[in-house]
Amino acid sequence: MESVGLRALLPYVRPHRAALVTVGTLSLVSAGGTLLQPLLTRRVLDTIGAGQPVARHVAALVALLAAVAAIGATRDFILQRAGEGLVRDARTRLAGHLLRLPIAEYDTRRTGDLLSRVGADTTLLRAVITSGILDSVSGVVMVTGAAVAMIVLDPLLFGVTLIGLAVGLGVGVTFARRVRPAARAAQERLGEMTSTVERALTAARTIRASRAEERETAAVAAAASAAYDAGIRTARLEALVGPAGVAAVQGAFLLVLGVGGARVADGTLSVGDLVAFVLFLFFLVMPLGGALRAYTQIQTGLAALGRMQEVLDLPLEPDEGTASFPVAGAPAVEFRDVRFAYAADPGREVLRGVSFAVPYGTRTALVGPSGCGKSTTLSLIERFYDVTGGAVLVGGVDVRAIPREELRGTLGYVEQEAPVLAGTLRDNLLLTVPAAAEAELRAVLEAVNLSDLVERTPLGLDAQVGEGGVLLSGGERQRxxxxxxxxxxxxxxxxxxxxxxxxxxxxxxxxxxxxxxxADRTLLIVAHRLSTVVSADQIVVFDDGGVVAVGRHDELLSTSPLYREFAAHQLLAA
Structure with missing residues (x-):
């Protein structure tokens, strides 16, 4: 896991700097008001001891408590809102990057791990800001002010207090240092946002071929915004409950002191200075405990940030092509001595010296045993991967010289697994053509004999297909x-x-x-049924990573023993 420092947080914090400056200012004001409370308490007790009216001093103390609580609630809400915004931005940025990674990255990485980085790891960044860095900054003010006041009141007692705190903090920091290298478990289920990201990642090829990266990223952003809104509602409650609890504890503590002060109002024992010292001690211990928790949260958050940064440092799928195409008279698709091996297994070539051409307006079928490279051939045309030798040309131009957006706009690709995205029939159809009219959607469903899907429910095109199309049959998903x-x-x-x-x-x-x-298109079909092959203008027979025969059905029956074997069984190997 990549090790990062606080500097790596700057890109995430910068958009929220105005809110954080406001929070910092309110924290200073709140800390100052809190440090005034022991002094006002001592004045109340001294006034009681002198037998003078205390109403004015008590009113000032109550007003100060109320003001500090109100400032604390406002500060906490602004801070939580900034934290939720930071998480939303981080999720959107990370998901957008994931959707643009080279396909080869998905071959070697676990989808669940990528989802964890978008979900649980980004959540941990909120704690770094809301309970980490800024709590540490405001805690410094509290600790410094309380320590100075305690030294003035009683240096000996302060020395005894410092020794005890040093021992406790030393033990705490020792354990806190072990937090960062440890893996922190997922903090919460992310619901709709995680489902949206999972949907996109499990259908990465379809989304890439449909040029729908921007729309899918926008869908993730919308889901992240929904999570953000839910977080704001929670933050609003937390902003009220937290300061209220603190105010209740402080108020009860001050009430006890007030009652005790009344009992010693005869003047034989002055407790004003002692009570003030105890209060300052209370204000000293709380920030130090908070600072220790903040240190732990910062370490955990930085570990999560390192996992996120590891993904963000991965290079995106390049789009360096500038060539125009097609070239007049060139084939629609051509393979010239193509060699290819997957990055995960570079020593094993899937394709070895593959050459064939597909003229415009024709139908070409690719047949051969399982694992001979047929599906890989289509992936190379889509440029999900780049060849390791030779060249793949579309319209007479090497696909590596064509802008990916233009290349994929020319190609229509249906994967072997035919993934269906969670959502409705309409959502799935609009993935490729978001502006298509309803009449077009119904017409294309009728063309593939799926009109009954629209008719069998009152929802029509808005009928749900389930996660991964689970509500459809295998044939319906493919169609x-x-x-x-x-x-x-x-x-x-x-x-x-x-x-x-x-x-x-x-x-x-x-x-x-x-x-x-x-009629007016070029078809390249990986086929395993004879009925799909016999009408093809050209059949390319693969075996063991190479092309062993090219021709029409009748020709290959007499010239290719492998093809003749397939035809004899009436089933071409998948």
Whole structure:
């Protein structure tokens, strides 16, 4: 875990500096008012001992208590609001960064760990500000003022007090230093915000291919704002309860002193100085205890900040391309001697010397045994990964030279797992085309034989699909993902086993839908069913990371033993 200092907090604190300056000012005023209380108490007791009227002094003391409590409540609310704002900003920043990381990062990192950094770790930053740094600053004022007053009242008693405090604080700091390297458990469940981030991360490829990063980041920001509003409501209550409790304790303590002072009003024993000293001791111990807790919270918060910073330091997916495309006369997609190995296993090449071309307006099927590199081929076209050798071209231009936004706007990609995002049918369809009209949504659902989803509930397009589409069947989830892609109408469609979860009736309906949209488009389909392959203009046969045959169905039956074996079984390997 990366070790960071308080300086790393500055980017998060800077937007809230006005609120923190206000809090600091109110803390100084509150500390000054608190330090006046023992002096006013001594005056009350001395006045009682002298047999003089005390109403004026008592009124001043009560007014001071009320003023300090009101200032404390206002300060705490402003401080909690700033803390909630800091957490909201940190969550939005971290989620936006996560959604723009290279896909390879998701291959090697646990989603739950990333969610913990967005949720629990960002929550810990609030404690660093609200109960850490500023409590330490205001505590310095309280401790300094109380210590000076105690020295003036009785240096010997102060020396005895200092020895005891030094021992206690020394033990406390020793244990507090162990907090930072320890892992702090999650502080609270984050509810809707965590669900929103999890939805985005588990469908990262779909969101990236749909160019929906900004909208998904905005959705996280909205969820973070909702958490912020809930935190403000809690902070408002805490701002009232905390100072009220302190005022109650202080008031009871002062009442006891007042009663005791009345009992010694005969003047034989003056307790004014002693009571003032005890009160100053009370004001000395509380800030020191708070400072120890603040030190612990700062250490915990900085450990969490280190985990966040580790993610923020990861480089984003680059978008350095500037080339224009397509080039006249070039194929829609072309692989030139492509070699590729995943970063997690660089010693094993998934693709070795793959070459083939897909002309515009044609349908190309990729077939072959499981693990031979078919799905990886589509990922390289989308530029989820960059080749380790050779080149992938779209429209005659190397994809590494094309701006990612433009590249993915040209491609329509349906993943093998066909993820469905939590929410409604409408939410899922609008992911790619947020401005689509309802008539367009209904038309594309009808094209993939999903009209019954709209008809079977009064909610229509606003019917919930459940977490990960759990309320839909496997075939319905796949067709919904295909409908989402067809809605955008890109010139090149990349379909990874689009009929894998469909029965014969729905497969026929989907083939009809694909045929309808394929007239003016280029299709590249990873297929495992013969019915998907036989009508293709070109079939590329993969085996063991390479291309072993290219041709039409009839040609390959006579020239490719591997393809002939697949066809004989009426089922192409997935």
């Amino acid at each position: 919904l993902a295909i409908a989402r892609t067809l809605l955008a109408g890109p010139p090149i469609l990349l379909l990874d086993e689009p009929t894998s979860n469909l029965d014969a009736r729905n497969e026929a309906a989907l083939h009809a839908a694909i045929d309808a949209v394929a």
